Each structure stands twice: as structure tokens, then as C-alpha cells.
Amino acid sequence: MTAVLDIPDLTILLVEPSSTQRKIIMGNLANANVEKVDPVTSGREAINYLSRQAPDLVISSMYFPDMTATELVKFIRDHDNLNQTPFMLISSEISFGKIDPIKQAGVVAVLPKPFDFPALETALKNTLQFLEPEELDLENYDPTSLRVLVVDDSALARKFIIKTLTGLGISNYQEADDGKTAISLLEKNTEFDLIVSDYNMPEVDGKELVQFIRANELLAHIPVLMVTSEQSRAKLSNIEQTGVSAICDKPFEPDNVKQLLASILN
Template sequence: MQKLSIQDLHVLLVEPSDTQSKIIKTLLLKENVQTVDIVKTVADAKSAVTAHGADVVVSAMYLSDGSGLEVLKYIKEDDNLASIPFMLVSSETRIKKLDEFKQAGVAAILPKPFEPIHLSRALNASLQLINTDELELDLFDVAEVRVLVVDDSRLARNHIRRVLEGMGLSQLMEAENGAHALTLLKENEFDLVVTDYNMPEMDGRELSEFIRFNPATTHIPIIMVTSESADSAHMANIQQTGVNALCDKPFESDEVKAMLASLLGSGE
């Protein structure tokens, strides 16, 4: 399949403010995006993306009839739309509010106002999700790599699955928390574990400790996916449990690919 470039992108912009929509559209055009459709509400966004599709959806957080989170979940819960990258543009700084978008599979979060460099990075991150390349490994056939994905958010698991499948990994199992993951680890063999940090019943730290200190699983590489700051106290503790790599939410496809190549062996 032919790869898309930035100028090929059809962007659906969801923004209630005429002024803000003009500013964002102008910045998109300067980045060489050729097609930008604008809607103002959740209802219109759902109608537009269902009727005409889009390569990327860029949305404000707060809309007159709801929030951008409703648009994001609508996209991610529809198998026909779920692969569309979603970018949030918001002045919101509350971690809990932003976490909701990260858990639902947002591709990028842009501050409002944002600099052109922020938009450029977000568009490139979206292109990485659209233009997937199979991972090349020396030590494994990528199609044979067995991966356990652990996250209490179904939407987050779906997002991680799509990113990994886009790289050619097809043998994936999912667990909704650490306790469920333990059951699967006892019953199956895995080459890699990708786990969230914050989960009920058993969190990512406890799961990582079990994996690392159990003789049957100690060899399995672990990627921790988290929305917490890498320099937080929690993350410092996590690194002491033997996690091989920390990955931010939302994470970029190229970043994940580099981690996998390093952990599993690269043909490059």
C-alpha cells in the first residue's frame, strides 16, 4: 500500500471557535496539509467521520454538546474508524483530564496555543501510525514473537495492539490487569510483556516484580507504558524492578519500534 505524506492527509478539525479554527487551519496549511474540513460539535464530528472518513482528526477538548473525548471514543470503538489518529488541542493542564485521552488512545496532545514545531511532531507521529513498517529482527521472525499486552483500559489495549500489529507482530494476548496477566503467564510462553503502570488488583510494578523474580519468566523483556513523568518517584521505583524500557502515553510508533529492535534484536 502506498504511503501517505503530509500533503496527502485529509484532516477533520473539530473546533467550536471560528477564530481558533482559522488559526489551526492556517498552521495545518503551512505544514503542507492540503485538505482540512471543519466542524464545531460532537454530533457533526461523528457524522462527518462516519460519512466521509478522515486520515487524522484534530479536536478541541470542550465542545458545545460534549467533549473531544466523546469523539475520540466514538472513533476508537468503531472497527472501521479505529485506525484514524486523533490529536487533542487543549489548554487543559489537569493530569486526570489529559489521562482520559491518553487511556483512550490519543496519538498526540498539543497545548493551546502551540508552536509550529509541536504540530509538525504531532503530524509526523500520526503518519507513523498510518504508514506502518514491519519490524526486522535478527533473532526472531517478527510474526512469531509472542506478546502479552496488559492494560485495564480496553481502548488503550486496542491502541497498543494496532501499533504492534502494524509492525508485523500478530501473536498477541491481552490481560485487563496484573492478576489476569499472571494467569496467562503461568499458562503460556511469551517473548515480550507490554504493561500499563496504573491498574487495579495488581499494578504494573507488582507484575514486573513477579516476572523478574520468577525463574520461569525472568528472561522476558518488559516495556512499561505510562502517562506518569519519567522522573517521578514512582518511575524511579519502577526502574528498580527490572523493567527494560519506559514508554510514554501517548507513544510514538517509531519510539516503540526502536525499543523492540533493541530488546529483541534488530536486523538494521
């Protein structure tokens, strides 16, 4: 019987230049019984570490003396031996423009400074679900036969979404790099069981894509899971009114995705 990975088994790279913050984070990790934590203080140290080995999880602050977390996560996602590594951001940064690129690249959690222990524990559980996901249990579908269209203008976001879906047992998918491309695909192929789409995209955004789908009698029945890092309540309400089946926040958490897909597909 294969051993199941648990929180104390995790190997973590912690990138945090502040000695005080490192102490706080490592103290909370110790409370979660995590012992294998390697702390570094700069982006260059992190890259040197990652060039030698791949941890189970990278926990990072937003700013280092030599680069930002955005640059570090891009390095991770650009390397084949690292690009599936879960990434957690702990930051006091609240600017949407600064945080969104990291969310788009795929993270298991974004925690504020200060954070509480339950939030960290939940994020660690999300990491386990990402590393060892359980397949979807659906009444009406075999997950391996589901035909899914993934729409996002960020290649990194598409890769992260597909990794999550693959972990749930879904392997039959097509990609579209924006809403306009998705419409072209859907005009030729209406045989999809599910569409997973970003909201903020150039030319044709997620709202316009859903409107196209719901107005086409050959497509109108297809469930649409909208994935967004949008925080505006007015915009989210706008999205809901277009006829989406469910809205999923970025970070794209496996357990949340699993529950949403089970709900909309069953």
C-alpha cells in the same frame, strides 16, 4: 510500486469551536502543506461527519458546546469503521484526570495550547507512521513469530497498542485485562518473548506485575515494555527500579515504540 502517504496527502477533520483557534491550527496545517482540512465546531457536527466518511486524522480541542473530546474519541473507538482513526488532541487542559482517559483511548499526540509548528509537524509524522508503519527489523527475531502479552485494564488502550504492534509486523499476541489476569496467564504459559504492560491498573499494577516476573526464574528473562501516561518523576523512577526493560509514554508513538522494541529485543 505503491505510493507512500505523505503529510500533504492527509485528510483531516478539525473539531474546534473557537474561530481564532481554528484559524491558528489551519494556518499551521497550511504551513505543513495540508490542504484537505474539514473544520467543524461541535461534537454533533463531528459525529455527523464521521458517520459519512473516515478521515486520515481527527484533530480536536478538549471542549465543545455539546460534549468533550473524551466522548468524541469514545464514539470513534466504538465504531468498527472508525476505531483505527488516528486522534490528536490540542488543548490547554492540564488535569491528569481529564487528559488520561483520552491518552488511554489511544492518540497520536497531545499538544498544548499554544503549540509550536515543529510539535505539530512531529505529530503529523507520527500519524503517517501509524497509518503506514514499517515492520521491525530485528537481529534475533522474526516479528511475525514474536509472542507478546499485552496487559492493560483499558480495552481501548489494548486495541490501540495491538494496532501499533500489528503495524510493526507483530501478529502473535495475547491480552490480559489487568495485572492479576496477566499473572494467571503467565503461571500457565511462560513462552512469551515480550510483555507490554500498563502501569496504573487496579488490584495488581504494572510494578507488582514486573516484580512477579523478575522473581520467577522461568519468566525473569522476558523483556517488559512499560507503557504509562504517568508524569510523576518519582513514580517513573520507581517503575525503572522494578526491572522494566524500557518505559514508553502514552501517546504510544509507532516510531518511538519501534526504536524501543529494537533496542530491548536485539
